[in-house]
Amino acid sequence: MATLLESDAPADSIAAFRAEAREWLVAHFPPSLKGKDNLISALEGPHEPSPDEAAWQAAMGEKGWGVPTWPRDYGGGGLDRAEARVLQEEMARIGAWNPIGGMGVMMFGPTLLEYGSEAQKREHIPAIARGTVRWCQGYSEPGAGSDLASLQTFAEDHGDHYVVNGQKTWTSGGQWADKCFMLVRTDKTKKHEGITFLLVDMDTPGIEVRPIRLISGASPFCETFFTDVKVPKANRVGEEGQGWTIGKRLLQHERSSLSGGGGSAGRMFAGTPLSHLAKQAVGVDAEGRIADADLRGRIIRHDMDMRAFLLTLRRAAAEAKASQGPSAATSIMKNVGARIMQERSELLIEIRGLAGLGWEGEGFGEEELRDVRAWLFGKAVSIYGGSSEIQNNVIAKRILGMLDHQ
Template sequence: MAFAAELDAPASPIDTFRKDARDWLAANFPPALKGKDNAMSAIDGPTDLSPDEAAWKAAVGEKGWGVPGWPKQYGGGGLSKAEIRVLQEEMGRIGAWNPIGGMGVMMFGPTLLEYGTEEQKQEHIPPIARGEIRWCQGYSEPGAGSDLASLQMFAEDKGDHYIVNGQKTWTSGGQWADKCFALVRTDKTKKHEGISFLLIDMHSPGVEVKPIRLISGSSPFCETFFTNVSVPKGNLVGREGEGWTIGKRLLQHERSSLSGGGSTARMFAGKPMGALAKDYRGTDEQGRVSDSDLRMRIVRHEMDSRAFALTLRRAAMEAKSNQGPSAATSIMKNVGARITQDRAELSIEIMGMNGLGWEGEGFTEAELNQTRTWLWGKAVSIYGGSSEIQNNVIAKRILGMLDHQ
């Protein structure tokens, strides 16, 4: 009788959501996209979508599941933590992926939800949730990198608008972006307290973008020049002088993304290290990688990678249950950078001369890509706050160590 009663029991809300999510995914995810890389959320190139990709992006954007935890009133999914976990499981089950991404999702959106006015949220969050707007970040300047608070780009108060003059550098995706969230100086008499957080239309007269070519051959970063750019006062987030506080909060969201998703995730893609080593180094009589020292280092790397991935999952759940990412993201960012670069170095070592090709015959496409990936990976410990800066954050805000000068 008890067994019969269990059969008659109504489905739990989470079971009902799982069925609804499974049905929706079956109806909307194009099977042809199963397991493919998600190029639609990239910040390092233009995006030309196939009909299937465009349809999938539109469906997810309309549903709000590109940002499933964001409030429904701003175009998000409004899902609980349990529902987000189920959605991720169901997407993984069929090889689906989130087509909505970029800096608007990674950094600016979560920050604006905390600090923006209702009018700003209504204006900017829905287009981010639908993947319609590309954002870039205006932080670093030629004379303000590690010491970001030394920035000099100035926004002069002109009543109902600002006139902005200055330069930013390392503007990721600036040549393709529609809008920029920037730290600007509104008071030259104060350092940290003189900084404000301003939103700038990249199509405004006076904005000039010059891509920077990197040693990897790509140009994902830019120099960006602002000459007498007019910006409405309504584009000020928070009050004048609060930019440093808002900007630091955004950096926590950025480091959270860089440590375990987005850019770092690129380095964990591809053939498993053990399989790669067997292809290039051969196997012993037991079918293992023939070089015992290399075999040991691959195992150590894989253990570190898996432990890191599990730690990221735990940290992500803790962040959602508390007040978002914390200073601990600096630890994750540093560890992610180290593992990312270790993987690239190991791959080059495994491939030998085949992993050092730039062009020409004698190299496969995968080998040429590995060379560029290795070179590109040198930046991982620099952008988003260098490893040295992260160590300072860890020492001061986590370990409680103070400067003694």
């Protein structure tokens, strides 16, 4: 994939692009959607879009600005870093949001641009750029979670196709997905070198999906079973045995997005400021501060950590775009982001008191109930996308240079 560099265009060129972007956004973004962020998530089921939502997605998809820095040849915007930043600024100015997202944008698309064949790019990237195809990820298995390279789902060679048998678990959004990118074993005599990267249509005969219910009440993850599933060899990305290399690269993109580096950083801590809620819930002292000094100190420390984290994300994202994409540093961001997100949820529940313990029924507001479910679901943040312990191993080996001693 081509390296994304800072624009060397003159200031008047950037100014001209800003004017173009502003004019286009005013013409195409429906005012009724202002501030109603509809971030697509693999953890949320599809909903019937309103006419304005459908029109906005179609317009952004046609323009390629849902994936602004992807190549125009494949349906992207073809913008450089400076232009993409201008576009983001102009969207924020009018309260517009990006309607194109999901795992195709977060993880699979960038990976396919780097490792896919020309035919695969032309088949899959445009649909991702338009937001018309939903992808899921087939990585973890019941006996291969943290030690993913132990996966046993087997793809047997049958000439022009593979026959896949096995089971995946924690398949995010599997019950709603159109397609799946997955790691399979094609050689049982090798561990890492025996893994291959395949693309599978989810409506292929032999695939069964069973949603898993979580303590939050949601069922965003699934068990996925493959029984004699035929997959054309044209759906293999890279060569046989290259799956582990490709899969690791995809995980870097995933961790970048989960930490907020994929453009979601501003939404990670969205909502009413904790200090404002705390003043309402526990009152204020004579100087107008949160009355509970201990709680006040913890909220201040949290806000400082959050702001430092968001600034670090911006710097890391700029460095990634100026080099060859995400690095092992995404493991640091993922761990820190998980800690701060969980800490925010804990503080929010503490601030709300009894109002933060509701599950259903009268006496609880919609936002209070949503926060309780978000608090429970947030326990998974330090597990999915690679547990915190696995990220610590990556940090130790690839950043600190600490090697296992035999």
